[in-house]
Amino acid sequence: MAVIELKGVEKSFGSVKVIRGVDLKVEHGEFVVFVGPSGSGKSTLLRLVAGLEETSGGTILIDGRDVTNLGPAERELAMVFQSYALYPHKTIRGNMSFGLEVAGFPKDEIRQRVDEVARLLQLSDYLERKPRELSGGQRQRVAIGRAIVREPVAFMFDEPLSNLDAGLRVDMRIEITKLHQRLGATMIYVTHDQVEAMTLADRIVVLDKGIIQQTGSPLELYEHPANLFVAQFIGSPKMNVLPAAFKEGRISINGGVGIEAGKMTGTDVANVGIRPDDIEISPDGTGLIHGKVDVVERLGSDTFAYVAVPGAHAVTVRAPRDSAVAIGQDVGLTFRPERLQIFAVDGTSLRLRPGV
Amino acid sequence: MAIVSKTANSASFRNSRRWLTVALALYFIYTFIPIFYVIVSSTKSNADLFGTFGLWFSGDFHFWQNLQDLFTYQDGIFSRWLLNTILYSVVSGVGAALFATFAGYAFSKFEFVGKKLSFALVLGAVMIPQTALVIPIFLLLSKVGLVNTPWAVILPSLVFPPGVFLMKVYADDALSNELIEAGRVDGAGEVHIFFNIAFRLLTPGFATVLILAFVATWNNYFLPLVLLNSSDNFPVTVGLSQWYALATSGSGGAVLFSIVMAGSLVSIVPVIAAFLIMQRYWQGGLGAGGVKA
Amino acid sequence: MPDAVATRRRGRVYVTKSVAPYLFLLPFMALFIAFLIAPLCYAFGLSLFKTTMVAGTQFVGAANYLKVFTDPSFWDGVVLLFKFGLMQIPIMLGLALLYALILDSGRVYGRNFFRIAFFIPYAVPSVIAALLWGYLYGPSFGPFGQLAEFFHLPKPQFLLDGTILGSIANIAVWEFMGYNLIIYFAALQAIPQDLEEASSVDGATGLQYALRIKLPLIMPTVIVTIIFSIIGTLQLFSEPYLMRNLAPGIINSHYTPNFYAYTLAFTNQQYNYSAAVSFVLGGVVAVVSYVFMLLANRRAA
Incomplete structure (x- = not known):
């Protein structure tokens, strides 16, 4: 249970700056997810918190104690690795006991704690086996169990589910959520998968190029992305982006119709974004923009139509599952102006909404 | 195994299989001739060695007599040579493999000042001709009085740069960084991590380096030839070559031929045995379970 | 800290x-x-x-080096090694590559047996190898001579001026072919299985797969073994040193540069000059390896 604070944390490998000044406070018991594309620095940031990398600048505090120069064990954190990193020559019990043995705990207590955690994770029957005799999901649970046994002040997860197949990944996601509820511990979790981030997090930290792009609850990020990067990174399918310009008090989308700019007076409007769920398909000739249906994907629950719009990227539309939309059809696209996200030339969101 | 099932039973497959096996058998005969020759020759008396066909046994089985001669000639010095060889090879092999494993692990898993330079030096070391080293080693060791002692052979043999390279590559491959980091998070010190986690997974690499270093010392000739001068300290290679030189010089040493043959056989059997035994051991991959490839 | x-x-x-x-x-x-x-x-x-x-x-500064540069005893040895290397390395590595491809093809009986059998000469000390082949080469009592006599053929002469270099090269091939084969075989085994399946779907025969897919993939390994063979060749010592009595007058005390350095140091007590010879030999090794690497890289580029 801990509050983790990062102040101006920087990290360079040689001349390459990987983390460029990160300030962040993770509250007691909070589940924070670092998300971003590969190379965004999310894993490095986690490793800096865990003490596996040394910082190039800034300080890291755990419960107010400066741990910047301490090794990983002295920070009393636990970590679950992407590859699980189970010691292949030790039994499951040996793997879970190792940290306690190193710390010099009495044998009886080690045995008792391992048994208890094994019961919690339904691993009791496997304690005397070697990691290679276990399935992927079981190994994953051992890795988590090894972390729990030590009763750390916080848990670090480095893409722990990325080596599991899709079905198992969903199951483990739910287990981790339950675990967080039960332990109430502070957890930091790194993933490149925005669905994982949305479902697990109390708070998401979106990273790109070593900088925090936005911090907020999953819905905040979805509804109010701070910039074009976050807007496109969060949400699946991706938010559609269309070129736009500010003309005579209105915002003209894709060179066509303009919509009310409301109180907005800025002239640096460059793009508007609209989520696929917020678009409706209307008959040709109606709607705000027009295009021809290129591809139709029927997923059962939804139908996704990809509409080629002249002068823009294909626009993705989420239509009802029984939608009659067909390839080659000319369609109009309608959406409510208040659902639009408006972005400046530098990509930042212009928080003023038309009609407000 | 590697075969697409459709072709596995076809006539052309079976045909090519036959011819390729014949090609292997031809080279096998070539490989085997000298070994067969030493086996055959060690069963012959000196007279039969020159009087009968070299690649077949003579009627007179003289093997035990030859062995007895080998181990009694010059007061049984051959057994002394054999023990020397075993001592030099085992100590150098184990030491070289251990130090190479330490060093390879350091090069693979740590960042430190001077890493690139020192690794380049280790790699460059393979280009140095032996004489360029052995002669100055002789001069330096004679200053400190170590020439003609076992140390003169053992100490230089502990330096086995190819082993360092091999262990670095092996550690890169077989030992994931995450496993070591897991050890650090668990609170283990670096030495503890090495011996409790890393070394277990590096064992196949260690075994490979061990046998290569062992064989390199067992087979070394130039180093002991230069650094040892009393017959009591010789390894088998130097001792046998002296007997051989005596035999071929024509100055009355011809009786030595069959002894040299028996000695050759005795000296190659342990190395071949070591290879065959270790062969199975370093095939096994211990690291497959916990860390996925 | x-x-x-x-x-x-x-x-x-x-x-x-x-x-x-x-x-x-x-x-x-x-x-x-x-x-x-x-x-x-x-x-x-x-x-x-x-x-x-x-x-x-x-x-004396560079005087010893200047002397080496004009010393025919040294350069004769270097030239000899070049002849030796140009003969021995292609044969040894060519055979190793051929047999590694055959073993890897899976189209043989007794794959493990042959792999280990071919490797065994590596376990034989070069001294013993030279000694055994020395016996086999013997014109009167060697088995090849005996066979020739039996069939009333002219006896093969392995130890004459024109043939001894080839005879020594044969010993080196015998000793180290299997070692290189093991290295190639390991590299071949590391090629992913689905490449073979892909090439057979593409209609390639086993031979085409071996020559056009596998061979290029293990080229980096081949280049490394060539460099190591060059380094090993230029250090040739034990085999000619041991065979000096079998071919007296042909194998002289400066037959190879290493032999020469040894003679200078331990027969003539010329440690200073011997050291200079060793260094120039080291330089030759470095230059030849470097030039070869340049050529290999240019071809690869």
């Missing part, structure tokens, strides 16, 4: 990440410096001096 010191913790020595690499490197590096760097430096120092009965030891 105050935190970099090994600290004692719960009775066990606790070594931190910052000191650990130095600790692990210490034993090897100490010996490496003592038995590699120091002797090299010492030899280099030696090579700059000259010892005579009259004048004692005096500094």
